[in-house]
Amino acid sequence: EENGHQNKRLKSDGDEEDAEDQNKKLPKRKIVLLMAYSGKGYHGMQRNVGSSQFKTIEDDLVSALVQSGCIPENHGEDMKKMSFQRCARTDKGVSAAGQIVSLKVRLIDDIVEKINKHLPSHIRILGLKRVTGGFNSKNKCDARTYSYMLPTFAFAHKDHDVQEELYRLDRETLERVNKLLACYRGTHNFHNFTSQKGPRDPSAKRYIMEMYCGEPFVRESVEFAVIKVKGQSFVMHQIRKMIGLVIAIVKGYAAESIMERSWGEEKVDVPKAPGLGLVLEKVHFEKYNRRFGNDGLHEPLEWTEEEEKIAVFKEQYIYPTIINTEREEKSMANWLNTLPIHDFNSSAVEMQTNNKNSKKSSDFEGSDGCGDDSD
Numbered sequence: 001e002e003n004g005h006q007n008k009r010l011k012s013d014g015d016e017e018d019a020e021d022q023n024k025k026l027p028k029r030k031i032v033l034l035m036a037y038s039g040k041g042y043h044g045m046q047r048n049v050g051s052s053q054f055k056t057i058e059d060d061l062v063s064a065l066v067q068s069g070c071i072p073e074n075h076g077e078d079m080k081k082m083s084f085q086r087c088a089r090t091d092k093g094v095s096a097a098g099q100i101v102s103l104k105v106r107l108i109d110d111i112v113e114k115i116n117k118h119l120p121s122h123i124r125i126l127g128l129k130r131v132t133g134g135f136n137s138k139n140k141c142d143a144r145t146y147s148y149m150l151p152t153f154a155f156a157h158k159d160h161d162v163q164e165e166l167y168r169l170d171r172e173t174l175e176r177v178n179k180l181l182a183c184y185r186g187t188h189n190f191h192n193f194t195s196q197k198g199p200r201d202p203s204a205k206r207y208i209m210e211m212y213c214g215e216p217f218v219r220e221s222v223e224f225a226v227i228k229v230k231g232q233s234f235v236m237h238q239i240r241k242m243i244g245l246v247i248a249i250v251k252g253y254a255a256e257s258i259m260e261r262s263w264g265e266e267k268v269d270v271p272k273a274p275g276l277g278l279v280l281e282k283v284h285f286e287k288y289n290r291r292f293g294n295d296g297l298h299e300p301l302e303w304t305e306e307e308e309k310i311a312v313f314k315e316q317y318i319y320p321t322i323i324n325t326e327r328e329e330k331s332m333a334n335w336l337n338t339l340p341i342h343d344f345n346s347s348a349v350e351m352q353t354n355n356k357n358s359k360k361s362s363d364f365e366g367s368d369g370c371g372d373d374s375d
Helices: 002-025 057-068 073-077 111-117 171-182 238-250 257-262 286-292 304-329 331-336 346-353 355-366
Strands: 028-037 095-106 123-130 143-151 186-189 205-213 217-219 222-231 278-284
Touching (some): 028 057, 057 073, 057 095, 057 111, 057 123, 111 123, 143 238, 143 304, 171 205
Parallel strands (some): 095 278
Antiparallel strands (some): 028 095
């Protein structure tokens, strides 16, 4: 009997080992995964190997890839071994409905279900596609679309005493918001919208295709609106600062002329809106799709079949997190209270005291003004 029990135990251990051996024999293939996640409680997307203090989305993803048998354990420790590349590096607290990562995996059976089994419910793999061997999700991406969900009382003028739950955005203010957001279209120098980039750093120039605010809607008795922005790529904190500056102008803290000034060489104090409402909506691969999408070997990187899953995930995890966190922590309301601290006029004074810099700045601004999207 003892031997019988021991044989059974050994056999079950052996089954697991057999499955692992079978996995090891599978060839590795380059794939992309379509991911959705709620970023609350995470220090962004990108993994910091060796730093367990700040948990990231990729920490949970890599753990699930190893546990499901898609990748060997040592690939989790050195992500270059699986040619891992994220399409966009979302910041702390930022969510995603359509993030893409590319990597080499063993194509095990029921791979998506097995990875999801080892992920928390607020991180999901919604789709998988085979791609070319040299595919890199960051380099092959033509554009990224983000959304920013915010309570509309953010646009109430500073001189008006408003009750947050009763505030409703009027047509005139919405039109003004959209007029200002449209100014970002085209190529501009965004050195004032990030840190560690100087005015002459070529990488500070970014191309924005579209930016607008949609119709407001009420959730949990508070009115919200969603701003959409599509751009080739973004520098860190750029979108939050673009929105922060528009809010400062609409509320009456800053003059409209600050937008033009912010693209010039001088340093301008640009406020950064909270990270809570920011969501990576979609990443675009038009060039890749034109070249490989219909070659008979590869599928185009479009996710029309997954759109319903994306919508359900947003309703279940992303929107409730933004709404409830805003109600409990009042991140937007608290941030609005910091706007008077910003000095929106200081650089205008600096311009007057330094004519040489002022000339350089105005020359630069004149070549790329508000609303000029000829680039």
